Amino acid sequence: MIQSILDAISLGGLYALAALGLGLVFGVMRLVNFAHGELITIAAYMLVVTVNLPLIISLLLTVLVTAAVAFLMELTIYRRLRGVNPAIMLIASFGLSTVLQRVYELIFGALPKSAVVAPFLNGAFKFAGLSITISSVITIVLTVVILLAMGYLVEKTSLGLQLRAAAADFRTARLLGVRSNRLISAAFVLSGVLATCVAFILVVENPEVNPYYGVNITILALVGIVIGGISSLRGAALGGFVVGVILSALNTLLGNGRVYAYSWLFLLVLIILLVRPGGFLSKGSELERV
Amino acid sequence: MPLLEVTDLIAGYGRVEVISKISFSIEAGKSVGIVGPNGVGKSTLLQAIAGGISPSGGSIKLDGVDIKGKKPEDIVRLGLSLVPEGRQIFSGLSVKENLALGLTGRKDKKGSVEAILKMKELFPVLSTHENHQAGMLSGGQQQQLAIARALISEPKVLLLDEPSLGLAPTVIDDVFDRLKQIIALGTAVVIVEQRANLVTTFAEETLVIRDGHVQSRLTPADAANLASLEKSYFGAGE
Numbered sequence: 001m002i003q004s005i006l007d008a009i010s011l012g013g014l015y016a017l018a019a020l021g022l023g024l025v026f027g028v029m030r031l032v033n034f035a036h037g038e039l040i041t042i043a044a045y046m047l048v049v050t051v052n053l054p055l056i057i058s059l060l061l062t063v064l065v066t067a068a069v070a071f072l073m074e075l076t077i078y079r080r081l082r083g084v085n086p087a088i089m090l091i092a093s094f095g096l097s098t099v100l101q102r103v104y105e106l107i108f109g110a111l112p113k114s115a116v117v118a119p120f121l122n123g124a125f126k127f128a129g130l131s132i133t134i135s136s137v138i139t140i141v142l143t144v145v146i147l148l149a150m151g152y153l154v155e156k157t158s159l160g161l162q163l164r165a166a167a168a169d170f171r172t173a174r175l176l177g178v179r180s181n182r183l184i185s186a187a188f189v190l191s192g193v194l195a196t197c198v199a200f201i202l203v204v205e206n207p208e209v210n211p212y213y214g215v216n217i218t219i220l221a222l223v224g225i226v227i228g229g230i231s232s233l234r235g236a237a238l239g240g241f242v243v244g245v246i247l248s249a250l251n252t253l254l255g256n257g258r259v260y261a262y263s264w265l266f267l268l269v270l271i272i273l274l275v276r277p278g279g280f281l282s283k284g285s286e287l288e289r290v
Numbered sequence: 291m292p293l294l295e296v297t298d299l300i301a302g303y304g305r306v307e308v309i310s311k312i313s314f315s316i317e318a319g320k321s322v323g324i325v326g327p328n329g330v331g332k333s334t335l336l337q338a339i340a341g342g343i344s345p346s347g348g349s350i351k352l353d354g355v356d357i358k359g360k361k362p363e364d365i366v367r368l369g370l371s372l373v374p375e376g377r378q379i380f381s382g383l384s385v386k387e388n389l390a391l392g393l394t395g396r397k398d399k400k401g402s403v404e405a406i407l408k409m410k411e412l413f414p415v416l417s418t419h420e421n422h423q424a425g426m427l428s429g430g431q432q433q434q435l436a437i438a439r440a441l442i443s444e445p446k447v448l449l450l451d452e453p454s455l456g457l458a459p460t461v462i463d464d465v466f467d468r469l470k471q472i473i474a475l476g477t478a479v480v481i482v483e484q485r486a487n488l489v490t491t492f493a494e495e496t497l498v499i500r501d502g503h504v505q506s507r508l509t510p511a512d513a514a515n516l517a518s519l520e521k522s523y524f525g526a527g528e
């Protein structure tokens with residue numbers, strides 16, 4: 001029971017991080033970046049191929065490469081499309097996502113690459129007579145630390161203030177001096193950093209990395225964003241968390257019926273959206289912006 | 291030499307030309323009014339000067355520097371701020387955070403603290419409410435916040451788009467008193483207004499825009515017979 005609750009919380013936290021990465025970019029660009037999944041994938045590949053290096057070096061290399069890919073995808077593709085119809089940007093992000101999957105296949109092969117990353121996180125310990133996996137506890141601790149750090153960044157720093165202002169009204173933010181190119185680059189780099197965190201947590205549990213590794217979690221994080229309310233980071237993170245918790249709970253409760261977990265999840269999402277079309281944190285007014 | 295010199299400015303949206311060949315200039319410590327019927331392109335003109343939209347022709351010189359086609363975030367650093375139509379304060383952010391955003395447009399970060407203090411002195415109501423959500427302020431207070439936020443970058447030229455919009459008459463007087471103070475400190479102020487009478491009396495020169503160009507230029511002396519003028523520029527059948 002305790003293990004199930006821990007699993008639910010850690011999965012929820014993981015999806016919250018993925019949703020936050022998507023939400024940051026959506027906030028400044030009104031772009032649903034499907035290729036966020038490919039940031040998670042490249043980070044996972046990097047962790048696997050650098051597994052023989054000391055963990056800290058491997059993590060640093062991974063975060064550098066992932067942030068660089070995020071930075072470059074904005075610089076080379078999305079920057080040129082800025083101001084075009086949002087539907088076109090959406091299609092571009094689909095396209096980019098597919099292209100990156102092909103590129104990964106060329107570089108790393110179609111078969112999964114695997115390695116045991118951070119082996120000390122595997123295993124279990126006994127607590128009050130119960131067996132608890134180390135990874136679930138570490139995931140929760142890590143997620144809380146990252147969420148707190150992001151909260152600080154967004155709420156207390158000048159960069160965070162600019163991100164919030166740009167998400168509310170980019171035109172006015174620019175009139176006040178917010179440098180659009182730099183801010184959007186910063187949002188992409190941050191989303192790359194978050195993708196690395198997500199990839200690290202994922203790889204510890206599932207080290208079989210293939211070219212589609214990040215797709216699933218990205219789609220579910222998107223579902224979370226939609227139910228949490230797309231216009232606020234808090235809503236996005238909360239929505240991601242809820243999706244993770246629900247999915248984990250369904251997996252536990254459905255037992256052998258867990259193949260239907262997604263169907264139940266989407267049914268629940270539908271119900272939430274019927275009751276609160278703008279997401280749970282919406283105040284009605286937030287809808288008009290979308 | 292004028293602080294802001296706009297020559298034959300052309301701007302619009304896509305292929306639609308909204309303003310054609312508008313020229314005016316303004317010196318430090320002076321004010322210029324801009325009036326004209328709804329939809330004539332007053333906001334378009336200010337946006338084109340501030341970099342919100344890219345002009346398709348003409349020239350804009352700010353203190354001798356060509357700013358035409360530059361980005362808004364660069365223009366504000368060169369010393370020109372716009373208070374946009376409808377104030378556009380960040381209603382979900384606190385008053386303090388709105389003011390802090392004004393700091394991003396400063397050329398250098400030195401003097402930031404003093405700049406904020408100066409604004410709180412000029413607009414005491416903002417320091418009383420500094421931790422409140424900006425959306426909770428009254429219309430007049432929001433306008434003061436929008437002006438203060440634009441002034442924090444210490445612009446040489448301040449553009450205001452309909453600062454009286456939606457405000458009660460006594461509140462409007464208050465806002466214009468503040469503007470007088472700001473002009474007295476040496477800022478050049480350009481005011482777009484629906485209330486022709488108000489701005490014609492206030493500004494040294496007021497441009498009447500009609501059909502995308504300057505139809506006439508008024509002085510405070512013309513304010514007295516504005517009623518007949520108004521007929522001429524709002525025209526019959528509009």
Ligand SMILES: Nc1ncnc2c1ncn2[C@@H]1O[C@H](COP(=O)(O)OP(=O)(O)O)[C@@H](O)[C@H]1O
Binds near residue numbers: 303308327
């Ligand atoms: N973003 C826009 N895109 C296309 N046309 C616009 C836009 N904003 C304003 N217009 C058009 O430009 C003209 C001038 O508008 P505007 O400058 O707002 O007038 P004013 O401020 O004098 O009322 C109007 O016909 C308006 O419909």
Ligand SMILES: [Mg+2]
Binds near residue numbers: 332333334
């Ligand atoms: Mg207007």
